[in-house]
Amino acid sequence: MNAILLLDKPAGMSSNAALQRVRRLLGGFKAGHAGSLDPLATGMLPLCLGEATKIAGEILSSRKRYRFTIALGARTSTADREGPVIEQAPVPAGWQEGVPGVLRGFLGPGRQVPPMYSALKRDGRPLYELARKGVTVEREAREIEILELEPVSQTDARLELDVLCSKGTYVRTLAEDIARALGTCGHVAALRRTWVEPFEREPMETLEAVTRACEAGTGPALLPPDRPLEHLPAVALELWQADRIGHGQAVVLVRSPPPGRVRLYDPGKRFLGLGESDGRGAVRPRRLFTDSAQ
Secondary structure, X not given: OOEEEEEEEOOOOOHHHHHHHHHHHHOOOOEEEOOOOOOOOEEEEEEEEHHHHHHHHHHHOOOEEEEEEEEEOEEEOOOEOOOOEEEEOOOXXXXXXXXXXXXXXXXXXXXXXXXXOOOOEEOOEEHHHHHHOOOOOOOOOEXXXXXXXXXXXXXXXXXXXXXXXXXXXXXXXXXXXXXXXXXXXXXXXXXEEEEEOOOOOOOOXXXXXXXHHHHHOOOOOOEOOOHHHOOOOEEEOOHHHHHHHHOOOOEEOOOOOOOEEEEEEOOOOOEEEEEEEOOOOEEEEEEEOHHHOO
């Protein structure tokens, strides 16, 4: 089974726990998720099944959209509602009036220091393991970009926002920074990932729906493994060319695709994996699906 499942991850479950649940339902073959979500978060968690794990990096590098709520007036150790409060500050009167200007200040490229409560590793250990022991280490700021940041609703001490951001953006850190810019402190009270590029218009499958589909023997709705690669040129190979590619050898095409990565297909339109074009006719294999190498 080489495919992609767009899971609507439930709250209270880690991304890995959700992945393992789906793996067991589908038969236990290899699988991986493309971009983890915090346990409190819900929403789109792309699961790459079988050989589709080889293109997980394409999804990880894509833009993502989130809907999140900032609870103003209290900062927690984890920057979300699951950690204890470590700082409190009054919420300025009339803070709502400053929201448009503050949000504009976050648009565009920027740098962000990842939180200690993250899966980033230091000397092979996730930072969250160190954070749970009260250890704080230096983290290098990373380049991110906020493409859209719009208010959804505002109450006395809560601000709901919608953000479109680049890979590597930590919404918890963004929430803390926004609260600070508003003259107080804050943490994430709710978080939902509404989509991951290029699946903006694709429906998600709940864990309950996946369970029912597997019990019924029909299986959940799946996407083909080349779905995230549609921005790359497609190369249709003749049978002998597909055979050479499958053995790790380059082929020369009559019509050359542009230089760069390409999608490779055999005469039966079966997706073989990724290749690399030199722009002069030669195409070499780059990352093939194992079952394409005969």
